[in-house]
Amino acid sequence: MPPTERLVIVGGDAAGMSAAAQARRLRGPDELEIVAFERGAHTSYSACGIPYWVSDTVSGPDALVARSPAEHRARGVDVRTRTEVVELDLPGRRVRTRAAGERDGSGGGEARESWTSYDRLVLATGARPIRPDLPGADAPGVHCVQTLGDGEALLRTLAEVERRPEPRHAVVVGAGYIGVEMAEALALRGYRVTVLDKADQPMTTLDPDMGELVRDAMAGMGINTVTGAGMTGVETGEDGLPRAVLTEDDRHPADVVVLGLGVRPETTLAAAAGLPLGASGGLLTDLGMRVRGRTDVWAGGDCVEVLNLVSGQPGHVPLGTHANKHGQVIGTNAAGGYATFPGVVGTAVSRVCDLEIARTGLLEAQAREAGLRFVTTSVTATSRSGYFPGARPMTVKMLAERRTGRLLGVQIVGREGAAKRVDVAAVALTAKLTVEQMTSLDLGYAPPFSPVWDPVLAAARKAAAAVREAGPD
Structure with missing residues (x-):
């Protein structure tokens, strides 16, 4: 007997294929047919790795692919590459696609259009890079x-x-x-x-x-x-x-x-179909990643807005970490289970040369925009005990709410061992800790790893003192 339901996914990268994989784990092919359309040749790849491929630090493109179309198909997901969805017919529960070339990504041949019906739909259309409308901006090179x-x-x-x-x-x-x-x-x-x-x-x-x-x-x-x-x-x-x-x-x-x-949410199809968009142009969803006002459409990844748990405001935060989590939630719900995505605190890390860069929570301008009163402090400390070989300086900046002392944001710039320290702050933000409470966190210590007062906790001590000095007003 054919499957009783069909799940159609638009977009074959992080959110879309995570949703496909999770839905397949929960429901077998005899219960749920899963069809995924991807306009490119690759699925489930790390776009974050492209700069390192360009620098020849890592090989590519195959090394950047977590799961190929063939591997997804072997797991019961009908992936159709080089096939673009060009129209959503929400009342008719179907999508119109335009396919070029073979499904193995070889290309060639004339484009073919067809309609595919669905019972449940996932939009994981990602984001499009900003290319300004200026002379020569679209030139080769x-x-x-x-x-x-x-x-x-x-x-x-x-x-x-x-x-x-x-x-x-x-x-x-x-x-x-x-x-x-x-x-x-x-x-x-x-x-x-x-x-x-x-x-x-x-x-x-x-x-x-x-x-x-x-x-x-x-x-x-x-x-x-x-x-x-x-x-x-x-x-x-x-x-x-x-x-x-x-x-x-x-x-x-x-x-x-x-x-x-930068990028903007790729919501051209969604907008044409009348789905709700936020101020950034991203799709609006509920906690289960279901598109608002729809019972049969979910969306995730770089095409949606997410809630900032610190400011309480929605925004567009295009990161692969979030996209994969969205996919897990969507796959669970689309397969008949229950899961939620509560929001983000805005954590990101990067590196240039040997400098590590990290932030989480709000910047000063974002805190002001949210109407928050705050204090800021900065400390420069070392990644290890100062006497231990290899100790390198790092600067930690911290924002705390003036009256309550609630942590609002942390930024870290330093050398080896700096960036991932931001994860402590991300947990503190999620738990809504005050900077005073942070000073009591039981973090690991040994001279090769940290000073007795870890740089993040040293910044918290200074921020707590600034909150006390500022007083309730």
Whole structure:
């Protein structure tokens, strides 16, 4: 007998395929047919690994794929790659697809369109990189880096550039996580790298005083960071390839350009179908990741808004960690179980050169926007006991609510051993601890790992003192 229900998934990366795998664990093929559509050739891959592939630190693209389409099919999920969903018919419970080439990803042939019905639908359409509508911004050699296909295209451009005489120039536009990671990758390949950003300091996911530490580290690697500089266009040659990136005040030579201007939720299909979107353009869901107002549609990953547990406000936080958790929740619920995703505290880590960068909770501007009154403190400590070989400095900045002392946010910049310390703060934020309570946390200590007062706890002590000094007003 055919399965009694069909689950259709739009998008074959983290959220979509985690949902597929979880639903299959809970219900067998005789109970639930699972069909997943992916417009690219790959499934379940790590986009976060692309900069390290570009720098040749790791191999790719296969090494970045956690589970291939063939492996998903072997586990009972009908994955159809190079097949794009182009329309949602919610009243009719069906999706229209356009397929090109064979399902093994070889491509070729004419596009074919068809309708597929569903009983339950999952939207995991991800996010699309921001490509500004400026002269030359869509020229060959100007790359966004969002998918493995994007990584392959960039590497083809780099191979062509590297056939030319040196010096080779690269311009990265945007100094967020992807921007600084790509700048490092290109520097490691021997390019003269310039990073352009409109902000006063790189890494606007940090407060400006912490971003300045990142800028200093990039300068130490020979990366030229130009702040307060927005791109106005890309100058191209007769061959249509980049020659320079233009700003209002300057011209920066470029053989290749990488755009790291962030992403927006890919909700074109959802918007056309009338599904509810938030201020960021992300889909609105309930705690079970079900799209609001629908009983048969779920959404997760980079196409949704999530609740910030610290500010209490929704926002777009495109991270693979969240996407995989969304998928687990969706797969459970779509298979008839029960699970929830309560929200996030905004934890993220990165690295440029040997500098580790971490944040969780709110920045100063976010805390003000949420109407919170707060104190801020910073400490510079060491990763190990000061006398122990290899001890390196790190700076920890902490925000605490003025009246209650509740922890609001932590930022850490330092060398080896700095970034993952933010996890302690992430747990404290989730538990709604005060900075005073944090000072009593029983963290591990030995000279090779930490001073007697771990840097995070040292920052908490200073923040607790600042809260007491500020008083109830």
